[in-house]
Amino acid sequence: MRRLLSTALEVHPQVALRPEPFGALAYHYDNRRLVFLRSRDMLNVVESLSTYSTLEDALVASDIEPQRWQSFESAIDSLISSEIVRVR
Amino acid sequence: MSASPLVEQLKSGLDAPICLTWELTYACNLECIHCLSSSGRRDPRELSTEQAKAVLDELAALQVFYINIGGGEPMVRRDFFDIIEYSVSKGIGVKFSTNGAYIDTEKAKRLTDMDYLDIQISLDGADAATNDVVRGAGSYDTARRAMDNLASAGFGPFKISVVVTRQNVSQLDAFKALADSYGAQLRITRLRPAGRGADTWHQLHPTNAQQRDIYNWLSAHGENVLTGDSFFHLNALGPALPGLNMCGAGRVVCLIDPIGDVYACPFVIHDEFKAGNVLDAGGFTRVWRESDLFIDLREPQSAGACASCGAYDECQGGCMAAKFFTGLPLDGPDPECVGGDADALLASVPVSLVPRPSQDHSKPARVPSIVAGH
Ligand code: SF4
Ligand code: SF4
Numbered sequence: 279m280r281r282l283l284s285t286a287l288e289v290h291p292q293v294a295l296r297p298e299p300f301g302a303l304a305y306h307y308d309n310r311r312l313v314f315l316r317s318r319d320m321l322n323v324v325e326s327l328s329t330y331s332t333l334e335d336a337l338v339a340s341d342i343e344p345q346r347w348q349s350f351e352s353a354i355d356s357l358i359s360s361e362i363v364r365v366r
Numbered sequence: 367m368s369a370s371p372l373v374e375q376l377k378s379g380l381d382a383p384i385c386l387t388w389e390l391t392y393a394c395n396l397e398c399i400h401c402l403s404s405s406g407r408r409d410p411r412e413l414s415t416e417q418a419k420a421v422l423d424e425l426a427a428l429q430v431f432y433i434n435i436g437g438g439e440p441m442v443r444r445d446f447f448d449i450i451e452y453s454v455s456k457g458i459g460v461k462f463s464t465n466g467a468y469i470d471t472e473k474a475k476r477l478t479d480m481d482y483l484d485i486q487i488s489l490d491g492a493d494a495a496t497n498d499v500v501r502g503a504g505s506y507d508t509a510r511r512a513m514d515n516l517a518s519a520g521f522g523p524f525k526i527s528v529v530v531t532r533q534n535v536s537q538l539d540a541f542k543a544l545a546d547s548y549g550a551q552l553r554i555t556r557l558r559p560a561g562r563g564a565d566t567w568h569q570l571h572p573t574n575a576q577q578r579d580i581y582n583w584l585s586a587h588g589e590n591v592l593t594g595d596s597f598f599h600l601n602a603l604g605p606a607l608p609g610l611n612m613c614g615a616g617r618v619v620c621l622i623d624p625i626g627d628v629y630a631c632p633f634v635i636h637d638e639f640k641a642g643n644v645l646d647a648g649g650f651t652r653v654w655r656e657s658d659l660f661i662d663l664r665e666p667q668s669a670g671a672c673a674s675c676g677a678y679d680e681c682q683g684g685c686m687a688a689k690f691f692t693g694l695p696l697d698g699p700d701p702e703c704v705g706g707d708a709d710a711l712l713a714s715v716p717v718s719l720v721p722r723p724s725q726d727h728s729k730p731a732r733v734p735s736i737v738a739g740h
Contacts, residue, residue: 294457296381296429298381300375303431307459310459
């Protein structure tokens with residue numbers, strides 16, 4: 279897995295996020311991929327990525343406890359693979 | 367493997383559908399013998415352009431990412447381009463299904479110029495003989511001409527959409543080769559006994575041995591072939607096929623029909639599965655979120671006679687529409703249960719008790735030969 283905590287990230291400009299009771303749906307208009315964000319915390323982090331200079335700052339800002347950072351990091355990694363999130 | 371927590375959550379419903387089908391018209395130039403919506407003639411109550419745009423405004427507010435447009439033949443509508451261009455301008459992508467009859471060189475160009483547009487051309491045989499028995503004389507050539515026109519216009523990867531039948535199972539490789547030759551994507555879906563398909567299902571649906579062939583073929587081709595997640599009843603045969611593998615009716619899926627009636631899914635056009643109309647107070651949003659039917663469908667469903675089956679987690683008892691229109695109980699095995707658990711029941715359902723579709727827009731007088739022969 280890529281180490282991403284100190285990386286600057288953003289949501290891909292062709293992606294729309296739709297909050298849902300379980301978290302959110304992310305849809306990429308170009309590659310037509312539909313991806314599930316499996317918690318509201320995840321949605322908050324993803325939505326705020328471009329506001330902060332690193333993933334770590336975004337996690338702190340969303341009050342995610344450090345024990346959960348690794349699972350967020352790997353979830354974000356798979357969002358990068360599906361082009362929902364990208365490196366800025 | 368039991369259903370994932372995500373699937374459990376999806377079953378209790380979403381704020382808006384993921385997969386919304388909108389049939390723009392019941393009018394059609396063809397009379398396919400398995401038409402899921404019994405299409406043919408236009409319904410005089412069809413939504414107007416203005417009403418259709420108001421629905422799109424609502425879907426945009428709900429953040430519906432894309433809609434599946436079908437019919438009938440949607441391109442029959444004079445305002446077809448007006449509607450799809452409006453949809454895309456609102457941020458709602460369009461995937462539409464067509465028999466291709468109206469995709470001439472000029473329309474192919476116009477479609478190519480649009481963004482966020484996917485096209486599915488229906489084809490039910492890899493050769494004219496197989497296809498035309500189901501879709502009507504000349505329909506194979508019509509579909510191929512549309513594909514040629516899209517290819518010359520540089521549309522890119524359109525989709526070839528095949529309903530798998532007893533007669534075309536052996537052509538899966540040929541369909542794939544055809545799609546590859548166009549740089550297109552193959553989509554195969556399950557035949558359901560809906561619409562006129564309820565009358566022809568017994569002649570057209572794959573045999574149990576063929577179902578295993580479909581499963582093996584899909585397992586070998588993985589994500590390269592689209593299925594609309596429609597074959598999850600085959601998961602009882604082995605490792606699950608890709609996809610969500612659940613019946614999404616009223617949970618993640620729904621249908622808006624040409625007159626604005628909202629049904630739980632495109633394959634259950636029957637009063638029992640009608641949740642409301644987009645023109646009712648509160649519009650589509652209220653139907654989706656508050657209708658008694660949809661709220662019921664989001665409750666945990668009983669496994670009934672399937673409860674003792676070891677494959678229930680993977681197969682989920684199959685397709686509600688398939689059970690309903692073959693007269694089987696909804697909490698029991700799918701008529702195509704790969705374990706054969708529905709066979710005896712199916713044979714014992716009196717024809718008079720099998721529900722009929724509530725809407726029939728078939729053109730009068732044509733008795734499909736395959737039905738007349740039985
Ligand atoms: S009823 Fe059948 S076709 Fe409709 S959503 Fe459920 S499984 Fe799919
Ligand atoms: S008995 Fe029910 S759960 Fe088991 S394979 Fe048949 S339809 Fe699926």
